[in-house]
Amino acid sequence: xxxxxxxxxxxxxxxxxxxxxxxxxxxxxxxxxxxxxxxxxxxxxxxxxxxxxxxxxxxxxxxxxxxxxxxxxxxxxxxxxxxxxxxxxxxxxxxxxxxxxxxxxxxxxxxxxxxxxxxxxxxxxxxxxxxxxxxxxxxxxxxxxxxxxxxxxxxxxxxxxxxxxxxxxxxxxxxxxxxxxxxxxxxxxxxxxxxxxxxxxxxxxxxxxxxxxxxxxxxxxxxxxxxxxxxxxxxxxxxxxxxxxxxxxxxxxxxxxxxxxxxxxxxxxxxxxxxxxxxxxxxxxxxxxxxxxxxxxxxxxxxxxxxxxxxxxxxxxxxxxxxxxxxxxxxxxxxxxxxxxxxxxxxxxxxxxxxxxxxxxxxxxxxxxxxxxxxxxxxxxxxxxxxxxxxxxxxxxxxxxxxxxxxxxxxxxxxxxxxxxxxxxxxxxxxxxxxxxxxxxxxxxxxxxxxxxxxxxxxxxxxxxxxxxxxxxxxxxxxxxxxxxxxxxxxxxxxxxxxxxxxxxxxxxxxxxxxxxx
Numbered sequence: 037x038x039x040x041x042x043x044x045x046x047x048x049x050x051x052x053x054x055x056x057x058x059x060x061x062x063x064x065x066x067x068x069x070x071x072x073x074x075x076x077x078x079x080x081x082x083x084x085x086x087x088x089x090x091x092x093x094x095x096x097x098x099x100x101x102x103x104x105x106x107x108x109x110x111x112x113x114x115x116x117x118x119x120x121x122x123x124x125x126x127x128x129x130x131x132x133x134x135x136x137x138x139x140x141x142x143x144x145x146x147x148x149x150x151x152x153x154x155x156x157x158x159x160x161x162x163x164x165x166x167x168x169x170x171x172x173x174x175x176x177x178x179x180x181x182x183x184x185x186x187x188x189x190x191x192x193x194x195x196x197x198x199x200x201x202x203x204x205x206x207x208x209x210x211x212x213x214x215x216x217x218x219x220x221x222x223x224x225x226x227x228x229x230x231x232x233x234x235x236x237x238x239x240x241x242x243x244x245x246x247x248x249x250x251x252x253x254x255x256x257x258x259x260x261x262x263x264x265x266x267x268x269x270x271x272x273x274x275x276x277x278x279x280x281x282x283x284x285x286x287x288x289x290x291x292x293x294x295x296x297x298x299x300x301x302x303x304x305x306x307x308x309x310x311x312x313x314x315x316x317x318x319x320x321x322x323x324x325x326x327x328x329x330x331x332x333x334x335x336x337x338x339x340x341x342x343x344x345x346x347x348x349x350x351x352x353x354x355x356x357x358x359x360x361x362x363x364x365x366x367x368x369x370x371x372x373x374x375x376x377x378x379x380x381x382x383x384x385x386x387x388x389x390x391x392x393x394x395x396x397x398x399x400x401x402x403x404x405x406x407x408x409x410x411x412x413x414x415x416x417x418x419x420x421x422x423x424x425x426x427x428x429x430x431x432x433x434x435x436x437x438x439x440x441x442x443x444x445x446x447x448x449x450x451x452x453x454x455x456x457x458x459x460x461x462x463x464x465x466x467x468x469x470x471x472x473x474x475x476x477x478x479x480x481x482x483x484x485x486x487x488x489x490x491x492x493x494x495x496x497x498x499x500x501x502x503x504x505x506x507x508x509x510x511x512x513x514x515x516x517x518x519x520x521x522x523x524x525x526x527x528x529x530x531x532x533x534x535x536x537x538x539x540x541x542x543x544x545x546x547x548x549x550x551x552x553x554x
Contacts, residue, residue, distance in 0.1 A: 038410045040253040041071050046228055046242060046265055047258035048077035050204055050392055051378025053211035055256055055399040056221045057101045062403040065220030074222040075215075076242070076250060081227075081260075088317045088324050089117060089304055089389030090199040092141055095192050097396050103214060105191040106550030111210045113203040113319045115543060116302055117141075118174050118184050118196060120388065123307040126499055127443040137166060137498030138303065139388075139491060140174035142197040148477070148489045154497065155474045156518035158505055163522065167497035170522055176529045178303045183542035186535070191551040195536065201304070201317045201324075224250065228259075231269035238373045239265060253410070255374045256402070261362065263380035272371050274364050280436055280458055281363040282333065282449065283312065283385045287343050287356040288326035294350065302539040306387065307346065310447040312339065314346050315386060320543055325351070326359075328386055333449040361385070369424045370417035373410070375402055382428050387438060390431050390486060397484070398424060427486050433463040434487040434495075441467070441499045470496065472504050 043059060045052050056075045063071040098108060108114060119140035126135055148154060153171050156162060162170035169175050174196045177184070184198035215221040226246035234240045241251040242265075257265035266272045278284065300318040307314045312329030327343040336358065344351050365382030369375065377398045384390060401420060407413045439453035440463070452458055459467075466479065475496070480489045505512075512518075537545070 040407050040409060042252040043073045043254050044250055044252035045075040045256040045258055047260060048075060048212065049208050051395045052258035053208055053215055054395050055258060055377050057211060057215045057219055058399045058403050060215060060219040060221045061100055072222060076224040076226055076244060078227045079225045088201050088204055091393040092197050092199045093393055093396050094199055099192055102218060106546055109546050112206045113321055114200045115300055115319055116184050116539060117199045117201050118178050118302050120304040120306055123305060125308045125438060125442055128446040138168040138175040138178055139494045140172045140178060142174060148493055152474060152476060153518055153521060154493050155505060155512045156515060158503060159509060159512060161515055161518050168494055171525060173525055173528045173532055177532060180533055181299050181302060181539055182533060182536040183302060183539045186537060187542060187545040187549060191553050201319055203319060228264060231265060239269065257374055257376040257380040258378045260379045263376060265374050266366060266371060266376040266380060270371050270374055272366050272368050275367055276362060276364040277432060278363060280432060280460060281385055282330035283328050284361060285331050286326045286328045286359045287339055288359060289351055289354050289356050291323045291325055291347060291350055291354060300539045309342050311449050365428045368421050370420045373413060384431055384435055387435050394427060397427060423484055427484060431486050433460055436463060437495055441501050470503060
């Protein structure tokens with residue numbers, strides 16, 4: 037019945053500091069010493085620092101932590117993200133061809149959960165526009181490079197839903213300073229040399245080189261892919277999913293803008309190639325660009341050729357950084373008195389930027405379900421493992437969806453990605469059903485689905501997934517209401533494009549004036 041009053045997080049970076057901040061805020065550590073939250077971070081191990089994309093949930097996280105939005109944007113080289121554009125994913129492009137679709141962050145007026153416009157679009161009631169443009173004002177704002185709000189919009193409020201692109205290293209440093217200065221997180225700069233277990237196999241302490249022995253009741257492993265607590269010390273195995281998600285390597289380059297008035301994209305640009313894909317993210321002072329690929333299908337030299345070709349002359353003067361990763365997740369995320377969050381728990385390739393969101397989800401659940409005593413820990417762990425397993429499984433399905441419905445067959449990479457043997461059975465069953473049915477809210481009835489109905493609709497119909505509704509057309513009798521909604525989207529686009537500033541204009545105003553605080 038021993039009380040759980042000491043939490044030690046091993047590892048910093050985005051995962052460690054978000055977790056530390058949310059726990060310390062929950063326990064009011066700045067004013068109440070009942071529960072302590074400490075973090076030990078190695079001064080010698082750099083963070084991966086690649087994850088520059090977030091989800092709209094990050095706005096709530098920053099608000100909970102008491103962070104000023106304007107200060108965050110200035111300190112973290114942050115820009116606004118309204119979705120992703122997928123270039124050349126549908127089919128192999130002809131020379132000089134560029135085709136794309138958007139996965140915006142929301143449909144604004146008519147979430148499909150309330151009124152599903154997809155069947156009416158398929159039946160021709162949406163006019164000649166592609167699905168993303170017909171149903172979401174935000175897709176058209178991205179195409180016009182317009183910001184999601186105005187400088188007169190209060191901090192964290194939105195006209196169009198948004199998240200951020202950010203510099204991951206600057207973000208980690210920013211969180212570190214805020215958590216220590218304002219939230220009561222205790223910080224230790226040291227390397228962990230040894231993990232000490234008790235007779236029951238629980239962790240009782242870590243030995244460090246700089247600050248000696250650090251004891252705690254609950255340990256959070258944010259040590260990255262090494263997973264020195266959950267993986268190395270407690271032996272929880274890693275479930276490799278390279279038979280589903282093939283990519284295991286990225287080459288990343290930071291490219292400064294040539295012109296300080298160069299437009300900054302308000303979305304992630306993901307461009308498919310024969311053996312992988314590039315990400316292109318615009319920050320305030322530079323672009324972050326990388327090529328993601330599988331070492332089973334191409335080598336580093338060929339991958340760098342893809343990346344340099346994408347960048348043109350702008351990319352030849354900068355060095356590419358190689359990053360290896362293994363897509364998969366732990367068989368348990370919480371084992372005994374240790375919880376893994378971030379890459380120590382799981383990682384699924386960078387597509388759709390799920391990593392930081394899943395850190396937020398894990399840290400929030402840990403804070404909400406925090407056990408008062410050691411006796412309560414097993415129940416909390418069982419609940420945590422069940423929900424996090426589902427979230428990661430659903431993420432694997434959604435990431436795989438982008439590959440397996442493509443019509444590209446220009447390499448073995450795409451052929452194998454579309455082979456049913458590489459597609460999870462859960463996704464195969466859905467895709468088979470969706471050949472004659474439009475996805476509905478009943479396909480997404482779990483409260484903690486990471487990717488909801490609208491996301492699937494944007495990707496499926498952006499990828500031109502074929503569906504035959506001839507046997508069910510009579511079920512869609514609300515044609516008048518559907519047409520009214522399509523018309524409303526068109527009218528709203530006309531209004532928004534006259535009111536919203538360009539992305540760069542808004543960023544310049546934020547740096548100069550800042551948003552009004554709510």
